[in-house]
Amino acid sequence: MITELLFATFFGLLLLGIHRKVIARIQRRPGPPIWQEILHMLKFSFKTTWVPATASTALFVGVVLVAIGIWTAALLVILSGGSLLVIFAIYMLHKIVEHGFGLSSGSPYGKFGGVRSVISAASEIPLFVTVAAIAIFTKSLMISDIVAYQEFQGPLLFTIPLAAVAMYVVLLSKMPFGPFSIVESKELVSGYKTEHFGVWRAGLEVCNGLKTYVLLLTFILVFIGSLPFWMILIAMILITVSLSFTCALSPMLSPYDSVTIQTLIAGLMVAYVAILGVMS
Amino acid sequence: MNEIGGAPLFFLEFGDIVIYFTPFTLALFLLALVFSVFVLVSRPERQLEIAFGGDAYYAKEISLSELRFRRFMSIACGLACMGAMVTGDVFDFTLFVSLVGICNVGIVAAVRSRHVQNAAYQYGLVALAGTVPMFAAAGMVAATTGTLSMLELAKGTATVPVAARALLVLGVMGEGMAPFYAAKAEMFRAPGAPYVIMCSLSSLLIFLRVTEVILLI
Numbered sequence: 001m002i003t004e005l006l007f008a009t010f011f012g013l014l015l016l017g018i019h020r021k022v023i024a025r026i027q028r029r030p031g032p033p034i035w036q037e038i039l040h041m042l043k044f045s046f047k048t049t050w051v052p053a054t055a056s057t058a059l060f061v062g063v064v065l066v067a068i069g070i071w072t073a074a075l076l077v078i079l080s081g082g083s084l085l086v087i088f089a090i091y092m093l094h095k096i097v098e099h100g101f102g103l104s105s106g107s108p109y110g111k112f113g114g115v116r117s118v119i120s121a122a123s124e125i126p127l128f129v130t131v132a133a134i135a136i137f138t139k140s141l142m143i144s145d146i147v148a149y150q151e152f153q154g155p156l157l158f159t160i161p162l163a164a165v166a167m168y169v170v171l172l173s174k175m176p177f178g179p180f181s182i183v184e185s186k187e188l189v190s191g192y193k194t195e196h197f198g199v200w201r202a203g204l205e206v207c208n209g210l211k212t213y214v215l216l217l218t219f220i221l222v223f224i225g226s227l228p229f230w231m232i233l234i235a236m237i238l239i240t241v242s243l244s245f246t247c248a249l250s251p252m253l254s255p256y257d258s259v260t261i262q263t264l265i266a267g268l269m270v271a272y273v274a275i276l277g278v279m280s
Numbered sequence: 281m282n283e284i285g286g287a288p289l290f291f292l293e294f295g296d297i298v299i300y301f302t303p304f305t306l307a308l309f310l311l312a313l314v315f316s317v318f319v320l321v322s323r324p325e326r327q328l329e330i331a332f333g334g335d336a337y338y339a340k341e342i343s344l345s346e347l348r349f350r351r352f353m354s355i356a357c358g359l360a361c362m363g364a365m366v367t368g369d370v371f372d373f374t375l376f377v378s379l380v381g382i383c384n385v386g387i388v389a390a391v392r393s394r395h396v397q398n399a400a401y402q403y404g405l406v407a408l409a410g411t412v413p414m415f416a417a418a419g420m421v422a423a424t425t426g427t428l429s430m431l432e433l434a435k436g437t438a439t440v441p442v443a444a445r446a447l448l449v450l451g452v453m454g455e456g457m458a459p460f461y462a463a464k465a466e467m468f469r470a471p472g473a474p475y476v477i478m479c480s481l482s483s484l485l486i487f488l489r490v491t492e493v494i495l496l497i
Contacts, residue, residue, distance in 0.1 A: 055325050096315075
């Protein structure tokens with residue numbers, strides 16, 4: 001398990017590095033090397049660390065451990081073919097982590113990052129839509145059952161393409177520098193993570209790496225099915241590159257527009273699942 | 281579809297009321313527990329504010345009486361939340377969720393600021409309105425199926441009306457609106473991170489649990 005955990009962390013960080021590189025090349029900048037996020041994580045691990053005088057100490061430190069803990073649990077669940085509902089619960093609880101990061105320091109920048117995280121709750125609704133659409137077809141939410149279903153019936157990507165789009169939007173909303181990345185936009189310095197530095201930031205980087213790996217792996221297993229391991233890695237890179245293109249070619253929305261568009265997407269997806277439910 | 285949250289790990293029976301743990305409910309229960317412990321051991325952050333008319337800034341302090349009340353409400357919220365996560369009874373679930381709503385009103389309303397108390401008042405009205413469809417849903421389930429046990433309902437021997445499910449979701453949505461009002465209060469710089477986070481966490485947890493309940497029954 002430790003090997004898988006380390007691999008997931010480093011590969012997830014590598015994907016985030018590829019994401020930055022692709023965005024930079026589209027914008028005609030050289031960009032950082034693709035292993036930059038790994039270097040960040042290592043660099044922060046050895047930097048001077050303390051807790052700000054204004055912070056709520058237990059929460060400031062504890063939320064970093066919670067962040068790593070929940071995504072480690074998510075990796076464990078997905079590797080053991082557990083319930084998709086648990087993965088999605090963890091994804092939603094990541095919002096609490098962002099909120100906790102932002103609020104615990106006492107900094108107004110962090111606080112507004114946390115508040116933005118709360119008001120963009122509509123971005124989670126497509127997750128329920130995905131769960132509901134999958135449940136209608138596979139009659140199970142166990143990842144092992146969903147993968148087995150696709151071996152006989154073909155990828156769910158072709159059966160319920162709009163549910164895959166909903167999940168893709170969910171992935172997009174969690175990618176840095178994307179149209180919905182209002183929680184860490186530049187007018188808030190680094191948003192919810194502004195005051196977390198040193199080892200705390202290294203912990204956050206580990207969490208980001210794990211989160212990216214787990215979400216992409218979930219997308220592949222749920223909508224494409226079982227693939228050889230090397231093909232899963234290539235699929236992850238391809239999905240990351242497509243997300244990078246979307247992020248590079250679309251401006252970061254204002255908080256109001258971001259919430260409005262996410263709500264509209266959520267509404268459309270709910271209508272789609274309602275139609276699916278009636279038809280089945 | 282009976283094992284949507286994973287295979288059951290443990291049952292705790294109190295007569296016909298059964299508490300059960302699946303990987304899903306256990307994960308939610310543990311998170312509620314962890315954040316309740318944070319509330320118990322954390323002191324609130326001291327929020328930095330700019331002093332208007334100069335280049336100074338100051339840190340806001342929370343008074344001891346306010347701190348005690350909000351901490352009490354947050355721990356009560358955490359306990360109610362833990363109950364809502366593991367109960368196997370529809371009525372108990374609605375009861376715990378309504379308690380979460382009441383505690384969330386208390387957490388927000390304790391801040392001595394007109395803007396924050398307005399937000400708490402508005403949320404209080406929404407939460408109050410949310411309890412009606414929620415208890416109505418529990419009543420409809422009992423009347424139409426003869427049981428409130430989620431495990432019995434999951435066997436599929438009796439069909440839960442769609443209206444009852446819809447009312448249950450509507451009620452939980454009303455109770456779960458807390459983060460929006462808490463966020464509104466925070467925009468006026470209400471301090472007290474560990475307590476406000478309990479509002480967000482509890483709302484998210486009850487949304488997640490009601491998803492499982494709806495798919496289960």
